[in-house]
Amino acid sequence: MINITLPDGSVKQFDKGSTPMNIAFSISAGLARNVISAKFNDNVVETITPLEEDGNLVLLTFKDDDGKQAFWHSTAHLLAQAITKLYPGVNLTIGPSIEKGFYYDVDPNGQAISENDFPEIEKKMLELARGKHDFQMHPVSKTEALEYYKTKNNPYKVELIENLTDGEITFCDHDDFTDLCRGGHIPNTGFIKAVKLMNIAGAYWRGDENNAQLTRIYGISFPKQKELKEYLELLEEAKKRDHRKLGKEMKLFAFSQKVGLGLPLWLPKGAALRDRLEKFLKDAQENAGYQPVVSPHIGQKELYMTSGHFQKYGEDSFQSIKTPQDGEEYLLKPMNCPHHCEIYNAQTWSYRDLPQRYAEFGTVYRYEQSGELHGLTRVRGFTQDDAHIFCTPAQLDEEFKKVIDLVLYVFGSLGFENFTAQVSLRDTENPSKYIGSDENWEKAESAILNAAEEKGLTYKIVKGEAAFYGPKLDFMVKDALGRQWQLGTIQVDYNLPERFELEYKGSDNEMHRPVMIHRAPFGSLERFIAILIEHTGGNFPLWLMPEQATILSISEKYENYSKKVLSLLKKHEIRATFDNRGETMGKKIREAEMNKTPYMLIVGESEVENETVSVRKHGGEDLGQMSITSFAEIINAQIDKEIYKFEV
Template identity: 65%
Template sequence: MDKEKNESVSLKEDPNRDHRKIGKKLKFFVFSNRVGAGLPLWLPRGTVFRKNLEEFLIDVQKKSGYEMVVTPHIGHKKLYVRSGHWSKFGEDHFKPIHTPHKKEEFLLKPMNCPHHCEIYRSQEWSYRDLPKRFAEFGTVYRYEQSGELHGLTRVRCFTQDDAHIFCTSDQLLEEFKKVINLVFYVFRSLGFLTYTVRISLRDPKKIDNYIGSEINWEKAEKAILKAVKEEKIEASINYGEAAFYGPKLDFLVQDSLGRNWQLGTIQIDYNLPERFDLYYKGKNNEKCRPVMIHRAPFGSLERIIAIMIEHTKGNLPLWLVPNQAVILPISDKYIVYAKKILNLMLNYNIRVFIDNRNEKINKKIRDSEENKIPYMIILGDKEEKNEMMSLRRHGLGHIGIFSISNGIESILNETNLKTKTIKLL
């Protein structure tokens, strides 16, 4: 609660950063009382933003050996009883869904990990097959109290950039360190260069809050401490902040208002593999229990989008923004030339459109600035005759007249700089 108070004070100091206000103005998302509180509706522009984040992480994960999976939005109640989520998170679940005939009980999915355990369990694995890395943008549902809901940062329906790694004990340390480096890469790419790291362990005075054996917890906690030491990471230790099934490493980023947000998390879990009776065949054909790593660099798409909007004041980096450029013909006389440039830019996958409204050019420029569109391409008589384009940059104004190829190249060069620091305004 104290954290939320600090956030609200910061936004009062600069209300123009409020992601709810900016998101509505830029037509990213809306909420509807008819749909329900805490259930965002994503508009076309916001959907492009989400998809860009997804594609970025999918690309990073593919290069790191992850395989994408998809699981249902519901699961049998027995699944979550077995995993322990039913008893530990009972109050945060929506009430069970009862089937009309057999009276079975299903739940809206509160977590993705039980489903991923069942994916692993669907096949037999050898030690040669491991590690297996299953990733999913899985939408989950939790019943937040109405007074706790806040824009996209506290919702009842959110999409986790979830992944679960099943590995041998010998692979655990190396896999954990690989995830640490992936999280740091994601933070740099999104412009979050100031962050702290927190080791979250059990509360030794409240052992009943956790599942699993003492031996497994000791192994998991030692593995995290060793990984942090070997990676030479400064981290605080917080007792009582571990997940009920295992200890974790949490990453808190600092935004341009000086607020700290927990985003990335990595967790070591010896317990769910036991509960789901997961195994692989060892070198001597014996049954061995895998270790499970839970990880989510973003935390949730909704939360990170809200943070990025407020962090940048809505001035998103070019590679993420829904509309990268707009073509502004001075009059209908230049529509044909505008379409020629449009088609060339689309060939390079630049997200561009033509503003052919019956408005004066100053009005179109002003609207494009308010919509925070990075590049404006002004076309008139001089540009058409010389096969040129006049470029404006959001927040900077006129930056020059370019040939078509040089103008496109200039935009592409900035688009490809994914690890460039986001400019804070």
């Protein structure tokens, strides 16, 4: 007998070799019908895996994340089977589950698979699924496994197997299909009732652009048709929040082919929104002891040779700017830090002067790959809310923590609660990607980890994601479609101070090297605003809204009074417009609703008589008639609630 501990803490005895499915049955038949996977001692196992020892068992259904993963991974097998049947000769590679669904990478071996083929593949998959074929794992020896795929002429699987150790290699069979697989399946294909192939894309084998390009098919599946329908509807809703669509509709920004790829143009409403965000952060930074600085948009090539940026990125960047004089080379500024280092170097410093915190909304230009450009989230010209803190090594921890506070304040004020903190460290196996000594890197990395710990951040560590000069703490936020973007970033840097020979005089009367913190709470204004648009669906906090109120006159007769209201609102610093067109009230309200205007002020005979406005909120709530002053109070109270001061 073995003792199985269930999630509720209860311990039950079962025969040795009982499977999770046996155990599910012993609890209830209903549960057993829905169990698709299981976790034994934190490892995902099959529902038919015999359990041989005591342990904790979690039975998983499609509602559990791990259950979904098993479900989707199993569907990937099904996709592979369908493709193999429809396109004999394709070479299968890998087919994992992902956050939302699964994909399979195949080498089509010269055959063309396109989106047009999806319906046929989906049909085949469902047809195969209906056979209720069991997924069955069995171990194979390395020799056997290699033999199997060599016969099939599949170099990809052979490569995968060669990197595995004998004894840990398993195949998974279902129906007449066999695939190399480490496990995590649902009991049988019959659970898969709804399948949708989402898109097709090129992907490099093993993610290396020097390797062959494979065809990747993305898909998603569900136990019920209804769930698929709901998922697709959710996707449609998300698309409505796309910042590229809303940015155009709300006249915030535009792109022009004539101006150039990835070079955003800010229209008046968007520029004003940006301005408000800048002012918001400038106020907070002033309270936090930052000093504004300004540096030019270009700098001598030599500057970026000193920093190392040119050696690292020069080839793939905008090329140098020609001058009438021979031998002069200037570059568009890709980073503000070299300039700020020279600002620090403009005078001599004592340890008593540190930290120096230099802040600049600096516009930088980077030649991003054309395929990578994406609305405002990935552009070639953008403005960083950049600052560099020059401090003594002893001040580093404190300064770093203060920056975390500032970033959290910014995110909190703008409603970004669902961020991921990511500590990006260097890839120690690839030292040529980085500059500076091991000692400096270790100091910088431990400073970040300590600060993140002390601030109680939940963070994940990613090796190999550091900047070339130092490790980072990044704050990542997802867009409407679930794609993750880096917004805020804080970086510790011992290396640029060395390269720029930055110094201060210590209490010991000797010269010392300061440490630098690079930081940007927004990251870039462009990307931040893009994500803000997607999170709010264009319904920004009132203090950011381009248009806070609009006056809708019931007829043109009330033009004079409406204009008076408009000027009163202006006196109260409320951004308002006046719609005096000869349209019906229904139409004006509809348009204001579509426009996302937070407050509609209706003006007719009664309002003129009483010197009031009738207030309708976006969404339909009727606040009734009130004086302009009362309305202004409501607006200001709401703004005060939304935006608060950053205190150090």
